[in-house]
Amino acid sequence: MGLEWLPNSFGGLILNNGALAGVKVIDLTHHIAGPYATKLLADFGADVLKIERPGGDPGRRLPPFYHDEPGAETSLPFLYLNTNKRSITLNLKSETGRAILMDLLADADAVVENFAPRVMPALGLDADTLRKRNPKLVVASVSNFGQTGPWRDFRATEIVEYALGGLMYIFGAYDREPLKHALHQAQFKAGTNLASGTLMALYHQRLTGQGQRVDVSIQESIASALRDVTNNYTYTGAVRRRQPNHTGDLTRLRAVSDGYVLPNPGMGATLDWKVLVDFLEAPDLDDERFDNASARLENAEALGDILDQIFATKQKQEIFYAAHQKRFIYGVIDSPEETVDNPQIQARGYYVPVHHPDLGEIMFPGAPFLMSGSPWAVTDAAPRLGEHTRAVLGEMGYSTQELAWLRASEVI
Amino acid sequence: MAGPLEGVRIVEMGQLIAIPSAMKWMADMGAQVIRLESVQRLESYRTDSLYHNDVDGEFWNRGANFYEQNRNKLGLTLDLSRDEGRAVLRDLIAVADVFAENFTPRVIRNFGLEYEDLRKIRPDIIMVSSTGYGFNGPWANFGATGPATEGAAGLAYITGYRDGGPVMSEIPFTDYTAGEHTVAAVMLALMHRLNTGQGQFIDVSQTQTCSATIPEALLDWTVNGRVPERIGNEDPAMSPHGCYPCAGDDRWIAIAVDSDEAWLGLCRVMGRADWAADERYADVLSRIRHRAELDKMLGFETRNRDNHELMARLQAEGVAAGAVVDSEDLLFNEHLQERRFYEIVAHNDATGMPPLPYAGRPWKLSDTPAVPPQPAPIMGQHNRDILAGLLGRTDDEIAALEEAQVIGFAPLSPRGVRRPSLDEQVRQGRMQRYETDYAERVAQWFGTDR
Numbered sequence: 057m058g059l060e061w062l063p064n065s066f067g068g069l070i071l072n073n074g075a076l077a078g079v080k081v082i083d084l085t086h087h088i089a090g091p092y093a094t095k096l097l098a099d100f101g102a103d104v105l106k107i108e109r110p111g112g113d114p115g116r117r118l119p120p121f122y123h124d125e126p127g128a129e130t131s132l133p134f135l136y137l138n139t140n141k142r143s144i145t146l147n148l149k150s151e152t153g154r155a156i157l158m159d160l161l162a163d164a165d166a167v168v169e170n171f172a173p174r175v176m177p178a179l180g181l182d183a184d185t186l187r188k189r190n191p192k193l194v195v196a197s198v199s200n201f202g203q204t205g206p207w208r209d210f211r212a213t214e215i216v217e218y219a220l221g222g223l224m225y226i227f228g229a230y231d232r233e234p235l236k237h238a239l240h241q242a243q244f245k246a247g248t249n250l251a252s253g254t255l256m257a258l259y260h261q262r263l264t265g266q267g268q269r270v271d272v273s274i275q276e277s278i279a280s281a282l283r284d285v286t287n288n289y290t291y292t293g294a295v296r297r298r299q300p301n302h303t304g305d306l307t308r309l310r311a312v313s314d315g316y317v318l319p320n321p322g323m324g325a326t327l328d329w330k331v332l333v334d335f336l337e338a339p340d341l342d343d344e345r346f347d348n349a350s351a352r353l354e355n356a357e358a359l360g361d362i363l364d365q366i367f368a369t370k371q372k373q374e375i376f377y378a379a380h381q382k383r384f385i386y387g388v389i390d391s392p393e394e395t396v397d398n399p400q401i402q403a404r405g406y407y408v409p410v411h412h413p414d415l416g417e418i419m420f421p422g423a424p425f426l427m428s429g430s431p432w433a434v435t436d437a438a439p440r441l442g443e444h445t446r447a448v449l450g451e452m453g454y455s456t457q458e459l460a461w462l463r464a465s466e467v468i
Numbered sequence: 469m470a471g472p473l474e475g476v477r478i479v480e481m482g483q484l485i486a487i488p489s490a491m492k493w494m495a496d497m498g499a500q501v502i503r504l505e506s507v508q509r510l511e512s513y514r515t516d517s518l519y520h521n522d523v524d525g526e527f528w529n530r531g532a533n534f535y536e537q538n539r540n541k542l543g544l545t546l547d548l549s550r551d552e553g554r555a556v557l558r559d560l561i562a563v564a565d566v567f568a569e570n571f572t573p574r575v576i577r578n579f580g581l582e583y584e585d586l587r588k589i590r591p592d593i594i595m596v597s598s599t600g601y602g603f604n605g606p607w608a609n610f611g612a613t614g615p616a617t618e619g620a621a622g623l624a625y626i627t628g629y630r631d632g633g634p635v636m637s638e639i640p641f642t643d644y645t646a647g648e649h650t651v652a653a654v655m656l657a658l659m660h661r662l663n664t665g666q667g668q669f670i671d672v673s674q675t676q677t678c679s680a681t682i683p684e685a686l687l688d689w690t691v692n693g694r695v696p697e698r699i700g701n702e703d704p705a706m707s708p709h710g711c712y713p714c715a716g717d718d719r720w721i722a723i724a725v726d727s728d729e730a731w732l733g734l735c736r737v738m739g740r741a742d743w744a745a746d747e748r749y750a751d752v753l754s755r756i757r758h759r760a761e762l763d764k765m766l767g768f769e770t771r772n773r774d775n776h777e778l779m780a781r782l783q784a785e786g787v788a789a790g791a792v793v794d795s796e797d798l799l800f801n802e803h804l805q806e807r808r809f810y811e812i813v814a815h816n817d818a819t820g821m822p823p824l825p826y827a828g829r830p831w832k833l834s835d836t837p838a839v840p841p842q843p844a845p846i847m848g849q850h851n852r853d854i855l856a857g858l859l860g861r862t863d864d865e866i867a868a869l870e871e872a873q874v875i876g877f878a879p880l881s882p883r884g885v886r887r888p889s890l891d892e893q894v895r896q897g898r899m900q901r902y903e904t905d906y907a908e909r910v911a912q913w914f915g916t917d918r
Contacts, residue, residue, distance in 0.1 A: 075660035092681075100656050119704060120688040132687040183834075202832070207803040211788040212724075215701055215709065219722035219790035222798040224711065226638040228629075230897055233711040234720055234792050235635055236701055238626040244681035246830065248648040253831030255655035256497055260472035260836050262662050269834035276809055277830040279798060281644035283485065284517050287532035288899070289795045290824045291519050293906035294890055296795055297718065299638055300897035307613065309624075309636060316624075316634055318615045349516075349885045356896055380610045385600075387616020389634050392689040392696070395622040395679065400607035406676055407690065419690040424680040425653045426602075428583070429668030430660040 074101015075430035079258065081105070082160055082167040083141060084148075086113040088240050089198045089274060090170035091137040092247030093254065098140035099423075099432050105160065105448065106141040109148070110466060112441045113138075122415050128441055129414065135438045136420060139410065143439035144448050145468050148179055152467045159452060161186060165261065166194035166254055173203045183269045193267040194257040198250040202273035212274070217242040221278025222285055230300040246277040302360025304352040306332075309389070310367035317372055318387035319363075319379075335382060338366045412437040442468070471498020472836040476658065478566040479557070480504065480541070481548075481581075483511055485614070485643035486598045486674060487570035488537035490650035495540035496811075496829055496838045502560065502854060503541040503845065506548065507876035513537065514847075516885040519821050523884035529819050529846040536826055539813060543845025544854045545875045548579050552874045557581070559859050561589045565661075566654060570598040574609045583669035592667040594657040598646055602673035612674065614640025621678035626685050628698040645681060646674040648830075707755040708734070711792060712767040714775035718900055720792035721775040723766070723782065731755065733785030737778070738769045794900060799825065800913050807832075811841040812914055818846060822907065823916040848877035 079102040083094040091106075091113070098104040106113070115134045122130040147153040161167055167186065169176060176182055176197075183195040197203060200212035207220075218224040218236040228235030253270040261267055288294045301308070306327075307320045321332045329347040333339065340362050345355040352359055372388055379386035395401060396419075408422040423432035445468050449459055462468045476499040482488040488503070495501040505511060513533035522530065547553040561567060567586055569576060576582055576597065583595045597603050600612020601620065618624045618636050628635040653670045661667060679686060688694045701722075703709040709724045725731050728751060735744035743765070749755050755762060770778060775791040782789035791797065804810065810825035829838065855861040855869070869875045887893065890902040903909070911917035 075656035136683040205803045205806045213788045215722045216790035219792040224792050225794045249830035252651040256472045271832040280827045280830045283639045284532045285795045286799045291532045294899040294902040297900035385611035387619045389619040389624050391625045392622045392685045400601050400605045403605035424677045426671040
């Protein structure tokens with residue numbers, strides 16, 4: 057346990073001082089949610105062996121692609137989601153494939169999967185069976201609706217999770233159809249939660265030697281992060297909805313002359329209204345209809361109209377920095393281009409070069425959080441499909457001849 | 469064993485969501501979390517969203533958001549601007565495993581609570597700082613909210629209707645993104661400490677955690693020099709894919725057709741054999757080419773149907789579909805009920821509040837599931853337990869702290885936010901509707917009336 061020297065893909069040795077040095081994870085995941093969970097584990101030192109179906113993780117087909125050239129090794133999201141992992145192919149529909157998996161699981165700490173809940177049991181790989189063979193094994197799953205319940209086998213994609221998780225109804229314009237975030241927030245959220253659940257089970261395993269089952273639901277990942285949506289109902293009977301533009305909310309997104317800002321003049325009771333009126337140079341707001349929170353809620357529409365007019369005359373960077381001089385916690389809406397160039401994000405060294413043996417250097421979003429004692433590190437680019445099949449099976453004792461036979465019988 | 473984190477003690481100097489939500493989930497899993505607050509500076513989650521919208525009496529013990537974020541924690545009031553308050557905190561650090569906070573570095577430095585200060589008291593302490601933009605750098609001392617980091621990270625810019633500007637959710641979405649990553653980070657640090665005996669400093673930037681979840685857009689820029697356009701509910705690889713109107717007021721269904729089989733299933737449920745036979749829609753590329761037309765046709769067919777019934781029929785045909793659930797649908801939900809997603813929390817008698825359901829956790833652990841739920845502390849509820857029981861302070865010492873208002877049981881200058889009447893909130897469009905029999909319905913559904 058603890059620190060260990062590991063070979064890297066450039067033929068050298070590196071010191072693994074990640075928090076999970078020595079933790080062995082068998083990764084059966086695909087697409088986004090599962091791979092993000094195992095990426096978090098791998099980027100902090102776990103030994104993650106990715107097991108792909110012979111055709112490869114469908115996540116290898118996720119756009120956008122490197123230089124817009126579609127291919128199994130050029131999906132940018134795939135390259136991001138699978139750093140620091142090794143890849144072998146294995147056909148779990150074949151008995152031999154399952155036998156190899158069971159051998160791999162014999163000394164693993166965790167197995168992580170995100171198949172539909174009926175798949176693993178149908179393959180004879182249900183959690184009880186796996187745990188019986190290796191009592192310390194953590195069997196971690198993420199699925200659309202969890203491993204139990206009447207909606208267990210419902211089909212879902214990102215937008216369906218937004219709908220059934222309760223986030224979509226309160227997202228978007230008041231008088232239009234509800235909206236989802238761009239891209240795959242529900243999948244990433246669930247992946248993060250799967251990493252946490254797995255880590256809690258691994259912590260317990262380290263203390264007791266016992267593994268257990270971890271069940272993460274994407275729907276519940278959304279529903280557990282909605283602040284007061286259901287509480288509005290249980291506390292007052294009111295049903296929240298998408299808000300109109302004029303809600304008396306001083307912190308609502310506003311258009312300025314060259315983009316968008318998020319005003320915020322301070323939290324709750326700490327707001328001094330006169331200071332805000334001066335800051336915005338808006339004498340129209342110096343009015344008892346607006347000078348306390350309760351009054352602003354009563355006069356929300358009038359307040360909204362005035363604020364729209366005032367903000368239309370401001371400039372994004374100028375008002376942002378001026379606000380923070382007064383400790384008004386304004387925010388800016390930055391495009392991907394602007395966020396990469398942002399002085400704070402640059403000063404933090406957030407974007408890091410990752411060397412890919414075929415594609416060269418790619419600037420990746422880096423550490424989600426910084427750890428002083430067991431830092432985040434990408435030492436290896438995402439693996440090519442089955443890149444490590446020969447090496448891993450060779451270590452398990454399979455001869456060159458046996459490997460050829462396994463390949464011919466479409467096990468690997 | 470109730471939770472895997474039994475024996476882990478966390479001192480939390482949190483506010484609002486980012487740190488409190490993360491520490492709530494760790495408290496659920498058995499950690500002892502001591503939540504600090506002060507009687508001088510009342511957190512806004514104690515002043516707003518009050519039970520029955522009632523600002524009378526001890527309203528600060530009836531705030532929905534405070535209860536939501538602080539379940540299963542112990543409460544200690546402490547004025548950290550005073551030497552006596554900081555002395556108590558130092559004694560707590562000496563017996564803590566984790567110190568978690570989400571103030572700006574300026575505040576933490578002023579209080580002498582940086583990692584280097586703490587490790588002098590407790591060499592293997594794990595400190596986690598959660599800020600909008602990170603603990604160092606030119607924006608380090610810029611306070612932030614969830615919406616601000618959703619903006620800075622690049623997520624808000626790429627989200628929105630095809631013909632409109634950026635849109636963001638009506639909740640501080642990225643506070644949770646940070647909170648979820650914070651749980652993972654603290655667990656990693658606890659694992660590292662088991663391995664090495666060493667603590668460390670964790671620096672969570674909410675912006676970075678959010679950017680970490682939009683690699684598609686960020687890599688498209690760094691690699692291909694392209695900034696994605698806003699495409700509303702569209703998915704580049706599926707059609708139809710969107711949110712369609714249903715019968716009733718503000719009722720909708722989300723449908724995602726991800727295969728030819730799903731397309732034929734949709735046609736069957738909608739009774740449109742002619743669509744299924746139409747060559748223009750025969751494969752995914754042609755359906756994508758006719759996306760706008762298909763969306764209009766489908767919305768016309770869904771508009772008089774009940775969204776839950778339609779969901780059930782579509783799911784039975786293998787089509788990914790979900791009713792856009794409102795808070796009532798989400799609360800009275802048979803699937804979540806069978807999974808026991810909601811935690812039924814009994815409140816302190818002094819609040820006059822009945823037991824209520826709160827959202828549970830996104831993970832279920834089979835052998836060490838969670839501790840039995842306790843409500844968030846009323847103000848100062850555990851002052852004595854912690855000061856006398858944990859730190860060995862005498863009655864006289866505790867009385868002196870109270871006399872000096874270093875600790876207390878009520879805010880010094882309470883001011884609650886009274887929301888407009890529910891009728892007015894509905895008129896303004898802030899709320900979709902309200903029910904008057906909600907208390908009975910909640911009690912009946914969750915069995916707290918028995």
